[in-house]
Amino acid sequence: MPADDRRRRRATIHDVAAEAGLSHGTVSRVLNSERYVSATAQAAVEAAIAKVGYVRNTAARNLKTQQSHAIGLVVHEPHSLFLEDPNIGAILLGTNEILSNADYQLVSLVIDSDRDSARVAEYLRGGFVDGVIIVSARSGDPIAHAVASIGIPAVFVGHPPDISGVPFVGIDNVSAAASITSRLIETGRRRIGMIASALDRDSGQDRLSGFRQALGARFDSSLVVEFPLYSYDSGLEGMRELLTRDPTIDGVFAASDAIGAGALDALRAAGRSVPGDVGVVGFDDSAWAMRCQPPLSTVRQPADELGRMAARSVLAQLKGEPDVPEAMFLETSIVWRDSA
Amino acid sequence: MPADDRRRRRATIHDVAAEAGLSHGTVSRVLNSERYVSATAQAAVEAAIAKVGYVRNTAARNLKTQQSHAIGLVVHEPHSLFLEDPNIGAILLGTNEILSNADYQLVSLVIDSDRDSARVAEYLRGGFVDGVIIVSARSGDPIAHAVASIGIPAVFVGHPPDISGVPFVGIDNVSAAASITSRLIETGRRRIGMIASALDRDSGQDRLSGFRQALGARFDSSLVVEFPLYSYDSGLEGMRELLTRDPTIDGVFAASDAIGAGALDALRAAGRSVPGDVGVVGFDDSAWAMRCQPPLSTVRQPADELGRMAARSVLAQLKGEPDVPEAMFLETSIVWRDSA
DNA sequence: TTGTAGGCGTTATCAA
DNA sequence: TTGATAACGCCTACAA
Numbered sequence: 001m002p003a004d005d006r007r008r009r010r011a012t013i014h015d016v017a018a019e020a021g022l023s024h025g026t027v028s029r030v031l032n033s034e035r036y037v038s039a040t041a042q043a044a045v046e047a048a049i050a051k052v053g054y055v056r057n058t059a060a061r062n063l064k065t066q067q068s069h070a071i072g073l074v075v076h077e078p079h080s081l082f083l084e085d086p087n088i089g090a091i092l093l094g095t096n097e098i099l100s101n102a103d104y105q106l107v108s109l110v111i112d113s114d115r116d117s118a119r120v121a122e123y124l125r126g127g128f129v130d131g132v133i134i135v136s137a138r139s140g141d142p143i144a145h146a147v148a149s150i151g152i153p154a155v156f157v158g159h160p161p162d163i164s165g166v167p168f169v170g171i172d173n174v175s176a177a178a179s180i181t182s183r184l185i186e187t188g189r190r191r192i193g194m195i196a197s198a199l200d201r202d203s204g205q206d207r208l209s210g211f212r213q214a215l216g217a218r219f220d221s222s223l224v225v226e227f228p229l230y231s232y233d234s235g236l237e238g239m240r241e242l243l244t245r246d247p248t249i250d251g252v253f254a255a256s257d258a259i260g261a262g263a264l265d266a267l268r269a270a271g272r273s274v275p276g277d278v279g280v281v282g283f284d285d286s287a288w289a290m291r292c293q294p295p296l297s298t299v300r301q302p303a304d305e306l307g308r309m310a311a312r313s314v315l316a317q318l319k320g321e322p323d324v325p326e327a328m329f330l331e332t333s334i335v336w337r338d339s340a
Numbered sequence: 341m342p343a344d345d346r347r348r349r350r351a352t353i354h355d356v357a358a359e360a361g362l363s364h365g366t367v368s369r370v371l372n373s374e375r376y377v378s379a380t381a382q383a384a385v386e387a388a389i390a391k392v393g394y395v396r397n398t399a400a401r402n403l404k405t406q407q408s409h410a411i412g413l414v415v416h417e418p419h420s421l422f423l424e425d426p427n428i429g430a431i432l433l434g435t436n437e438i439l440s441n442a443d444y445q446l447v448s449l450v451i452d453s454d455r456d457s458a459r460v461a462e463y464l465r466g467g468f469v470d471g472v473i474i475v476s477a478r479s480g481d482p483i484a485h486a487v488a489s490i491g492i493p494a495v496f497v498g499h500p501p502d503i504s505g506v507p508f509v510g511i512d513n514v515s516a517a518a519s520i521t522s523r524l525i526e527t528g529r530r531r532i533g534m535i536a537s538a539l540d541r542d543s544g545q546d547r548l549s550g551f552r553q554a555l556g557a558r559f560d561s562s563l564v565v566e567f568p569l570y571s572y573d574s575g576l577e578g579m580r581e582l583l584t585r586d587p588t589i590d591g592v593f594a595a596s597d598a599i600g601a602g603a604l605d606a607l608r609a610a611g612r613s614v615p616g617d618v619g620v621v622g623f624d625d626s627a628w629a630m631r632c633q634p635p636l637s638t639v640r641q642p643a644d645e646l647g648r649m650a651a652r653s654v655l656a657q658l659k660g661e662p663d664v665p666e667a668m669f670l671e672t673s674i675v676w677r678d679s680a
Numbered sequence: 681t682t683g684t685a686g687g688c689g690t691t692a693t694c695a696a
Numbered sequence: 697t698t699g700a701t702a703a704c705g706c707c708t709a710c711a712a
Contacts (some may be wrong), residue, residue: 014689058466066704128445291601363684400688400706402706403690405688
């Protein structure tokens with residue numbers, strides 16, 4: 001193929017207009033499928049577009065319309081967890097699906113430091129995106145507050161405890177946690193502990209609440225250990241600690257599957273059998289759960305659908321739809337495997 | 341906060357100019373840190389920018405400069421694997437780090453179907469990105485060919501066997517595979533098989549070549565099974581097949597850790613001990629490897645650095661640097677754990 | 681060293 | 697139903 005082909009100027013609306021023998025105004029109307037275009041004009045324009053290989057110049061469109069046609073996905077998570085957390089990937093994919101069908105571009109913004117935080121806040125303020133989806137915000141999260149104050153269309157996937165007025169989608173962590181804890185009780189466990197985590201987020205708080213609620217009077221705060229991150233290491237260390245506090249412990253609710261996997265390994269190292277000596281349950285139904293020995297009983301959360309809902313919500317806000325619901329909960333279910 | 345604050349028009353270069361008592365030409369020069377700006381002007385402009393809260397309008401800039409200041413990251417991988425493959429996330433993070441420091445926006449483009457393929461090709465052709473990084477392309481990949489023909493600055497992370505002339509970064513899969521296979525031999529395994537995968541990619545092909553090369557005359561093609569995907573299920577099924585073909589098999593090279601994890605589970609189900617009866621090694625040093633029972637000996641590949649290198653390469657091409665190397669290899673190392 | 685003016689490719693208003 | 701025409705905010709010759 002000839003080298004000069006590569007550098008050929010991109011076709012504009014004017015080229016299309018010339019080719020079709022019409023004005024660029026008409027071409028623009030066809031492009032935006034407005035009313036008042038004759039069938040003849042329509043056909044001529046379409047043919048011309050194909051002929052000259054026209055594709056719309058986004059920069060020009062964005063400049064004129066004052067919109068970026070992009071939506072930001074803010075993930076506030078240390079890099080290592082970004083890779084480990086199965087929900088984030090699924091949310092990303094679900095979001096991307098809806099957005100790209102609606103001709104919006106998804107821009108991922110990963111925050112891993114305070115510097116990133118400032119950079120992203122500036123980015124949002126700069127109008128680089130028309131809307132924003134915020135995943136796993138914590139209380140006191142600067143981005144969450146920036147968003148609330150900028151007044152840009154936004155939606156939280158899981159909401160930070162200290163913000164209101166911004167729509168969010170999520171699951172009912174309290175009842176899901178209560179429900180899986182109950183089954184630990186029903187299978188006869190007497191001394192049930194929890195490895196709690198991410199208490200600066202609603203998910204972390206609510207899972208702890210649900211646990212407490214299910215146990216009622218039998219709740220024993222000395223059987224709860226807390227860690228900042230939903231990670232394997234938290235599970236490893238947490239389980240060791242729990243074993244020290246009460247060697248007779250026979251049931252554990254891990255706040256995430258990664259934690260559950262760590263707990264399982266700590267238990268094995270301590271010579272306890274699962275589910276024989278100790279029953280363990282997790283949360284997420286991530287790849288972790290399937291891979292553990294034994295496979296983990298856990299709560300399944302529809303992360304991809306969460307992403308889709310979030311995307312639909314921003315889109316609705318962008319279109320100025322009147323009744324965008326502020327809270328949307330999706331159903332969870334329990335997957336019963338071998339660990340309890 | 342007053343509601344009208346939210347809708348206040350964004351400051352432009354003109355506002356800054358007015359505030360600073362200069363022309364917008366000068367302001368623009370400061371913004372682009374050009375020569376010929378007096379220290380006085382510089383200071384005045386900077387103060388004015390802070391005062392009016394100016395942030396540059398990307399659309400206008402892009403329209404004028406005919407550049408998008410965005411780089412596409414094309415990931416050609418089914419959604420399910422996108423979530424499982426640890427390398428992809430790490431590549432993404434590495435890429436993002438370099439790009440955002442250089443004031444470029446990373447746009448992730450996930451391809452999961454032929455329709456996506458066409459959409460993305462169109463996207464690239466449309467000038468939505470100034471350059472593109474392509475991960476895990478296969479031979480015959482339409483995107484890879486589109487990129488080559490469009491002539492847009494590009495780089496492959498791992499290169500498709502049938503394209504040349506486009507720079508790529510990668511690891512030496514052949515020698516890494518040969519090296520880990522050798523250690524299987526050195527530890528006394530006699531009947532060594534391989535669960536190969538992704539033979540339509542250089543990584544898959546090369547790992548098989550390395551395996552074959554290490555075994556030399558002892559290579560036995562009946563001990564090689566092939567699967568399209570680097571997945572846990574491939575490992576499960578592949579190991580079962582291998583066991584059927586030769587029950588005396590005592591060594592296995594899994595083309596990825598996910599495959600290795602599957603193989604381990606199949607072995608356990610078949611009542612074989614690892615590393616007692618059978619030695620197993622993987623590839624990637626992903627989270628899978630650590631979590632297996634027993635932990636997997638494997639090849640460590642620096643995925644994040646691969647991402648950084650790729651990003652630097654497109655940036656260099658964009659700047660028109662003369663000697664952008666066409667092939668860049670990064671070192672791998674072997675992580676010896678318990679599975680062999 | 682600074683100011684002025686023109687145009688990047690759209691969309692959108694207004695006449696025709 | 698269509699065609700002119702004027703912005704959108706910025707960069708960049710060129711003139712001063």
